[in-house]
Amino acid sequence: MPGTVASVVRKLAIAGLITTLCFVRLTGAVSAQTDALPSWNAGLVKQRIIDFVGRVTKDGGADFVPEAHRIAVFDNDGTLWAEQPIYSQFQYAIDQVSALAPAHPEWSSKEPFKGILAGDTKAALASGERGVAELMAVTHSGMTTEAFGITVDKWLEDARHPTTHRPYTQMVYQPMLELMKFLRANGFKTFIVSGGGVEFMRRFAERVHGIPPEQVVGSSGTVKFEMDAEGRPLLVKESTIDFIDDGPGKPVGINRFIGRRPILAFGNSDGDQQMLEWTAAGEGPRFMGLVHHTDAAREWAYDRKSPIGKLDKALTEATAKGWMVVDMKADWKDVFPPEN
Incomplete structure (x- = not known):
């Protein structure tokens, strides 16, 4: 009898282990399918993003890309946060x-x-x-x-957007925050590549976008090393321009400061066209995206004739070459994060 009981217990334990393993596998599958992009409406754009990430991260797949080469670059103004009515x-x-x-x-x-x-x-x-x-x-x-x-930090703390009256750090796009988080969770390294001043953007990029200072590429002025009267080393900002990270300068900046061609690039204006072209020209799977501002009710609607964030030639090229154009009004369930 004791032997029989022990045998039954062992069988039950094995059955329980099998059931547990099956449950873990099933729940893991469910977890993997959990919506990582809840602020994106279901549709072609969202599906293409998910499919692209799935293809490049599938070990052994035809489109697999090693983590070291999973570079994603994003413009800032108009792509990650609002740029209207003024930068x-x-x-x-x-x-x-x-x-x-x-x-x-x-x-x-x-x-x-x-x-x-x-x-x-x-x-x-x-x-x-x-x-x-x-x-x-x-x-x-x-x-x-x-x-x-210190001056920029103080301004970011006190300044309010003239239209929404929200802090500028809350004028970020919730869908893009989710996209970057989704990419990083799948082994991507995310960079800002923007025409904005690099030292200005670095003051908020990490806490707002989750992108550390060393992964911010931007326009810059010259900086001079000198010693103060007490012998302390200083870096002093000078008035001469060192590098403009806009238009054709963006691929140059990517080459100079990142050193790898991206496999994913997102912008919103003609100033991003060359960055997307440079990304598209590489071998293997590529994703090029443009945020098209079409939502006058929740944000702004502008493109070809706008003096800020003009989207004209890049939009034409995107249509011709099949780049993904995000229709803000149709593709985004939410635009900005909930107000704090």
């Missing part, structure tokens, strides 16, 4: 002019400062590239990198 970094410069104005009485009669102080941004922009360059120089140079970072 966030330009708004930062405008706000800094107002803050610095008491020490510069001559600005009250000199453009582009005069227009900004009078609340007339159009008059300030009428001074052209020279005026914009001067505006950026006085607000982005002549200080240490640490001092600049």
